[in-house]
Amino acid sequence: MTDNNKLSQVSITFFGAGSMAEAILRGLVEVKLTEPSKITVVNRQNAERLRGLSEAYGVVPAIEDNQKLDALKNADVILLGMKPKDAASAIASLRPLLRPEQLIISVIAGLSIATMHQLLDRPQPVVRTMPNTSSTIGLGATGISFSETVSETQRALSLAIFDAVGMSVVVDEPLIEAVNGVSGSGPAYIYFMMEAMIDAGVQLGLSREAATALTAQTVRGAGEMVKLTGEDPSELRRKVTSPNGTTFAALELMRQFGFQEGMNKAILRCAERAREMGEAIRAEASASEPRQ
Numbered sequence: 001m002t003d004n005n006k007l008s009q010v011s012i013t014f015f016g017a018g019s020m021a022e023a024i025l026r027g028l029v030e031v032k033l034t035e036p037s038k039i040t041v042v043n044r045q046n047a048e049r050l051r052g053l054s055e056a057y058g059v060v061p062a063i064e065d066n067q068k069l070d071a072l073k074n075a076d077v078i079l080l081g082m083k084p085k086d087a088a089s090a091i092a093s094l095r096p097l098l099r100p101e102q103l104i105i106s107v108i109a110g111l112s113i114a115t116m117h118q119l120l121d122r123p124q125p126v127v128r129t130m131p132n133t134s135s136t137i138g139l140g141a142t143g144i145s146f147s148e149t150v151s152e153t154q155r156a157l158s159l160a161i162f163d164a165v166g167m168s169v170v171v172d173e174p175l176i177e178a179v180n181g182v183s184g185s186g187p188a189y190i191y192f193m194m195e196a197m198i199d200a201g202v203q204l205g206l207s208r209e210a211a212t213a214l215t216a217q218t219v220r221g222a223g224e225m226v227k228l229t230g231e232d233p234s235e236l237r238r239k240v241t242s243p244n245g246t247t248f249a250a251l252e253l254m255r256q257f258g259f260q261e262g263m264n265k266a267i268l269r270c271a272e273r274a275r276e277m278g279e280a281i282r283a284e285a286s287a288s289e290p291r292q
């Protein structure tokens with residue numbers, strides 16, 4: 001690991017280069033905090049995908065086996081971006097390659113620091129994160145927690161990576177599943193709501209284009225109002241809701257349909273599902289542990 005935390009001087013290998021990896025690397029390249037030539041992308045088999053990322057962002061594709069090994073051995077930071085089901089075998093494959101000071105950053109839902117240490121068979125510096133896809137446009141929201149072996153420099157570097165693509169909050173590791181429930185999966189809830197808003201607008205006679213534009217601006221404006229005014233969302237809601245007016249009538253129906261309760265239960269279930277997925281990876285790691 002380099003002594004200074006300037007992102008531009010750090011080499012990052014994305015081990016697993018799918019949607020979430022693209023969101024982060026695109027953000028890093030577009031805010032110009034990392035040279036594309038310092039970013040390498042590795043997949044299991046999809047070389048076309050790597051060539052596409054290289055063409056779009058100028059990052060380096062590692063396609064041949066020796067290129068993959070070099071990319072993993074030489075990186076200052078390895079960002080794990082595969083699906084949870086592929087994580088155990090992929091991380092175990094790193095075991096013979098890593099130098100003790102290489103920093104591992106994971107975005108994998110449910111995967112704990114303890115399981116990563118178990119799979120690597122050593123207390124490698126590990127950062128467990130839960131970002132979201134809005135990192136693509138520099139508006140990501142990421143929860144971050146660190147293993148005890150992460151140095152101050154590596155902490156600063158990790159925060160710089162996620163702050164470059166949005167904002168981040170450091171949380172104790174057991175709260176990463178809560179972050180998953182709120183903001184990791186959060187964009188999907190908002191898109192789901194937006195789909196319903198757009199469909200209703202079309203049903204009422206708006207063109208799909210107009211309904212989409214009005215909905216997107218409404219969501220954007222509401223988010224910015226919470227951020228910029230610092231007011232509680234419930235207070236902002238009250239300001240929209242005239243007594244016995246149109247919003248009042250709409251919210252009354254939403255309450256009847258259990259909107260808030262449904263949202264609450266969905267988020268708790270999301271966090272629970274992250275824990276289940278983490279447990280499945282831990283069980284796989286234990287089952288494949290080398291016998292002494």
Ligand SMILES: NC(=O)C1=CN([C@@H]2O[C@H](COP(=O)(O)OP(=O)(O)OC[C@H]3O[C@@H](n4cnc5c(N)ncnc54)[C@H](OP(=O)(O)O)[C@@H]3O)[C@@H](O)[C@H]2O)C=CC1
Pocket residue numbers: 015016017018019020021042043044045046047049081082083084086089090107108109130131132133184185
């Ligand atoms: N999408 C989201 O909104 C968020 C996702 N996450 C987490 O990000 C992770 C990735 O999700 P997402 O980007 O949606 O997934 P994708 O399916 O888009 O990408 C996964 C990538 O991992 C690669 N891969 C799989 N196995 C290996 C391996 N053994 N070695 C190297 N590369 C491998 C795949 O390559 P190939 O095609 O060649 O197999 C693929 O490019 C997940 O763990 C998820 O929990 C976290 C926050 C938000």
Ligand SMILES: O=C(O)[C@@H]1CCC=N1
Pocket residue numbers: 109180184185
């Ligand atoms: O759905 C998933 O499992 C991943 C984790 C957070 C967002 N997408």
